[in-house]
Amino acid sequence: MASSQSSDAFVEFDRVQKSYDGETLVVKDLNLTLPKGEFLTMLGPSGSGKTTCLMMLAGFETATHGDIRLNGNSINNIPPHKRGIGMVFQNYALFPHMTIEENLSFPLEVRGIGKSDREAKVMRALNMVEMGSFGKRRPAQLSGGQQQRVALARALVFEPELVLMDEPLGALDKQLREKMQFEITNLAHELGITVVYVTHDQTEALTMSDRVAVFDDGIIQQLDTPDKLYEEPQNSFVAQFIGENNTLEGTIKEIKNGLALVQLDDGELIDCNPINVSKPGERTRVSIRPERVETNPARLTEGAHTLKAEVLEFIYMGDIFRTRLRVAGNDEFIVKTRNAPDQKRMTPGEHIEIGWLPRDCRALDA
Amino acid sequence: MTDATANGKPEMLTTADGKPLKAALIRAQARARRRAFLLVLPLLAFILITFVMPIGQMLHQSVYNPGFVMHEDIGSGKRTPIMTNLKVWFDENPAGTEPDEAAFAALHEDMLLLRELRAPGQVGTRVNYERGGSRSMFTKAARRAERMDPPYKEAFLDVDEEWADPELWRVMRDASSAYTFNFYLAALDRSKNADGEIVSVDENRQIYIKLFTRTLFLSVLITFLTFLLGYPIAHLLATLPLRYSNLLMIFVLLPFWTSLLVRTTSWMVLLQSQGVVNDALVGMGILGDDNRLQMMYNQIGTVVAMTHILLPFMVLPLYSVMRPINPSYVRAARSLGATSWTAFRRIYFPQTVPGIGAGALLVFILAVGYYITPALVGGADGQLISNLIAFHMQNSLNWSLAAALAALLLAGILILYWLYDRLIGIDNLKLG
Numbered sequence: 139m140a141s142s143q144s145s146d147a148f149v150e151f152d153r154v155q156k157s158y159d160g161e162t163l164v165v166k167d168l169n170l171t172l173p174k175g176e177f178l179t180m181l182g183p184s185g186s187g188k189t190t191c192l193m194m195l196a197g198f199e200t201a202t203h204g205d206i207r208l209n210g211n212s213i214n215n216i217p218p219h220k221r222g223i224g225m226v227f228q229n230y231a232l233f234p235h236m237t238i239e240e241n242l243s244f245p246l247e248v249r250g251i252g253k254s255d256r257e258a259k260v261m262r263a264l265n266m267v268e269m270g271s272f273g274k275r276r277p278a279q280l281s282g283g284q285q286q287r288v289a290l291a292r293a294l295v296f297e298p299e300l301v302l303m304d305e306p307l308g309a310l311d312k313q314l315r316e317k318m319q320f321e322i323t324n325l326a327h328e329l330g331i332t333v334v335y336v337t338h339d340q341t342e343a344l345t346m347s348d349r350v351a352v353f354d355d356g357i358i359q360q361l362d363t364p365d366k367l368y369e370e371p372q373n374s375f376v377a378q379f380i381g382e383n384n385t386l387e388g389t390i391k392e393i394k395n396g397l398a399l400v401q402l403d404d405g406e407l408i409d410c411n412p413i414n415v416s417k418p419g420e421r422t423r424v425s426i427r428p429e430r431v432e433t434n435p436a437r438l439t440e441g442a443h444t445l446k447a448e449v450l451e452f453i454y455m456g457d458i459f460r461t462r463l464r465v466a467g468n469d470e471f472i473v474k475t476r477n478a479p480d481q482k483r484m485t486p487g488e489h490i491e492i493g494w495l496p497r498d499c500r501a502l503d504a
Numbered sequence: 505m506t507d508a509t510a511n512g513k514p515e516m517l518t519t520a521d522g523k524p525l526k527a528a529l530i531r532a533q534a535r536a537r538r539r540a541f542l543l544v545l546p547l548l549a550f551i552l553i554t555f556v557m558p559i560g561q562m563l564h565q566s567v568y569n570p571g572f573v574m575h576e577d578i579g580s581g582k583r584t585p586i587m588t589n590l591k592v593w594f595d596e597n598p599a600g601t602e603p604d605e606a607a608f609a610a611l612h613e614d615m616l617l618l619r620e621l622r623a624p625g626q627v628g629t630r631v632n633y634e635r636g637g638s639r640s641m642f643t644k645a646a647r648r649a650e651r652m653d654p655p656y657k658e659a660f661l662d663v664d665e666e667w668a669d670p671e672l673w674r675v676m677r678d679a680s681s682a683y684t685f686n687f688y689l690a691a692l693d694r695s696k697n698a699d700g701e702i703v704s705v706d707e708n709r710q711i712y713i714k715l716f717t718r719t720l721f722l723s724v725l726i727t728f729l730t731f732l733l734g735y736p737i738a739h740l741l742a743t744l745p746l747r748y749s750n751l752l753m754i755f756v757l758l759p760f761w762t763s764l765l766v767r768t769t770s771w772m773v774l775l776q777s778q779g780v781v782n783d784a785l786v787g788m789g790i791l792g793d794d795n796r797l798q799m800m801y802n803q804i805g806t807v808v809a810m811t812h813i814l815l816p817f818m819v820l821p822l823y824s825v826m827r828p829i830n831p832s833y834v835r836a837a838r839s840l841g842a843t844s845w846t847a848f849r850r851i852y853f854p855q856t857v858p859g860i861g862a863g864a865l866l867v868f869i870l871a872v873g874y875y876i877t878p879a880l881v882g883g884a885d886g887q888l889i890s891n892l893i894a895f896h897m898q899n900s901l902n903w904s905l906a907a908a909l910a911a912l913l914l915a916g917i918l919i920l921y922w923l924y925d926r927l928i929g930i931d932n933l934k935l936g
């Protein structure tokens with residue numbers, strides 16, 4: 139990634155830093171390239187700088203250092219109203235003194251679009267989010283989900299190429315959120331717009347995005363497609379943050395042939411996939427997804443290391459079984475198994491043997 | 505009226521024990537209502553006694569002046585009807601009749617009673633309200649009444665030729681009934697001529713309409729100036745980080761905590777012709793020493809001092825509507841393609857209108873009735889209608905005229921309030 143001026147770059151953050159107070163860097167060193175038409179999600183814990191990044195892109199904050207480019211042109215010197223970026227705010231920011239129609243008509247009016255054209259576009263945008271019959275109401279007369287859809291329609295009505303959304307679904311209940319997630323991704327793909335989406339809900343990030351940027355501490359910890367992010371986390375923060383995860387602590391014994399031999403703190407040895415560990419003697423955190431743990435030793439490859447485990451709790455969840463084990467001194471080791479006809483249902487107190495493919499067991503930084 | 509209510513009556517809802525639901529509801533709420541009413545009762549009584557009653561009294565006074573018909577002894581409080589004989593003559597003869605001997609005889613009879621009651625001054629004053637120079641005629645005539653002989657007409661004319669003036673008789677006829685609208689006429693620079701027709705008073709005696717117009721104009725100007733100054737301050741207050749905005753708020757409120765007199769006097773110190781501002785201008789060579797600006801004891805003084813004093817009443821309502829306006833509205837507008845000016849005009853400003861309305865109404869109403877500042881710094885030119893009301897209350901003691909002026913002022917404010925309600929809507933008002 140030496141040359142960031144790649145031809146398909148639509149949005150580019152180039153070594154961007156941001157500080158509000160001159161003492162701490164909220165955004166440390168942001169490099170991000172976004173091709174046209176991509177749906178990128180910024181995911182990260184509260185205070186990790188996601189909104190700050192959006193605000194810099196939209197033009198309401200200036201980068202302390204570095205360059206942000208849109209279509210190859212630096213936008214640091216373009217005022218916000220000339221950037222042509224649609225934005226959905228966390229609190230929707232629908233103008234309370236205007237009707238829904240007036241809200242949608244506003245961006246068209248300031249662009250000098252004629253009345254009949256305006257009305258047609260407003261109607262089309264409202265129909266797109268199935269709010270066609272609400273045009274005459276005020277924002278306060280709509281439910282949260284309806285307001286959200288209007289905010290979306292308003293951000294899209296002037297046909298921007300880039301749309302930014304800052305936790306737009308945060309205030310909705312689960313069911314509505316799922317429906318809206320689906321609608322937003324559909325719309326984005328239909329219209330071919332580029333979307334930068336901010337959330338701290340990881341399910342949302344995984345289900346909606348083409349790529350996800352995991353933020354923490356002002357830097358991108360990992361930028362990948364959802365499946366890569368889930369299955370191949372590059373460090374222990376990402377492994378912990380995305381999905382459920384079992385962690386065992388230990389020390390690297392040796393690394394060879396792409397396999398790391400790890401001695402867990404209780405002395406047992408396991409084979410792991412070395413990710414960001416390099417030399418013997420290093421502390422490591424081994425991470426295994428609960429659904430990749432094998433409880434039937436017969437299904438493991440020959441010679442694979444296994445661990446002894448004691449069943450502490452068995453939870454029946456319908457589609458899956460969730461079993462809590464004690465493994466190598468860790469009482470919170472979770473195993474998820476599919477509710478298949480031949481699947482054994484374990485009982486607390488039972489002693490079993492577990493194992494996994496070395497590929498699924500990732501040795502990460504401690 | 506077809507199916508469900510076949511017998512024409514809707515089915516009555518009842519409670520579980522069969523009582524009508526509505527009656528039960530009313531009974532259930534009655535107790536709560538009684539308690540709520542008891543809670544507001546003290547305030548209600550307070551307002552009735554201190555506010556509604558005095559205003560009613562004032563309105564009554566503006567159309568009622570018994571100076572010509574009733575005497576009340578200050579010591580005993582005994583009330584005696586006076587000028588009764590003349591009243592009888594007025595009732596028997598239509599307006600415009602030339603006063604004959606019978607009229608003067610009645611007048612003589614009444615004068616004797618006045619003399620006895622020591623009340624000629626009171627009656628003279630009442631007539632004097634509408635016809636200058638009449639008071640002394642009454643006191644003089646009453647003094648001579650005992651020594652008068654018929655024919656009384658000549659006797660009175662002997663005392664003063666003016667007793668034949670038809671204008672005087674017109675005024676006495678009007679004054680002979682306690683209820684009159686003449687004070688309102690006077691408050692509008694009108695009076696009745698000898699024939700009882702309503703005419704404007706002499707050009708050089710027209711003051712009230714001019715003062716009303718000036719009061720209205722200056723109040724509008726002051727309201728506008730406070731808006732002009734207050735809007736940016738309120739905006740700054742609402743958007744600055746808290747520790748700065750608190751400091752600024754103290755600066756806004758500081759004048760509030762200073763006595764009105766101190767504030768007004770400090771403006772005198774600043775603006776008078778030997779004051780700080782003039783001295784500074786002269787010192788900088790901008791003005792010659794002999795043509796210092798006259799900024800005090802005229803309208804400029806009134807406007808400057810009142811704008812300053814009333815500014816917080818504009819800033820606070822504005823601040824209270826601006827504070828909760830989320831900055832993301834303007835940001836949204838900007839991201840939707842509006843320039844910062846359009847975003848202000850179309851998005852920010854409309855949301856502050858209720859505060860502007862409240863502030864403007866507050867400042868305007870206060871300004872219209874303002875008294876002390878114009879009295880101190882206004883000179884002759886910067887007086888407002890309240891100063892004249894005060895003058896009639898305290899100096900000329902023509903309370904009825906003062907009441908009429910005050911009632912007109914009240915009516916004017918109510919009309920403006922009504923207009924405001926029609927144009928902007930009173931429920932759009934946000935005082936805080």
Ligand SMILES: Nc1ncnc2c1ncn2[C@@H]1O[C@H](COP(=O)(O)OP(=O)(O)OP(=O)(O)O)[C@@H](O)[C@H]1O
Pocket residue numbers: 158159164182183184185186187188189190191338
């Ligand atoms: N206007 C500001 N002035 C000073 N500091 C700020 C400002 N806005 C944000 N910060 C700080 O910058 C950091 C990042 O804030 P940001 O709003 O970008 O977080 P976020 O990732 O959007 O968090 P959340 O998920 O809670 O919305 C926080 O520590 C915050 O305190």
Ligand SMILES: [Mg+2]
Pocket residue numbers: 188189190304
């Ligand atoms: Mg945020």
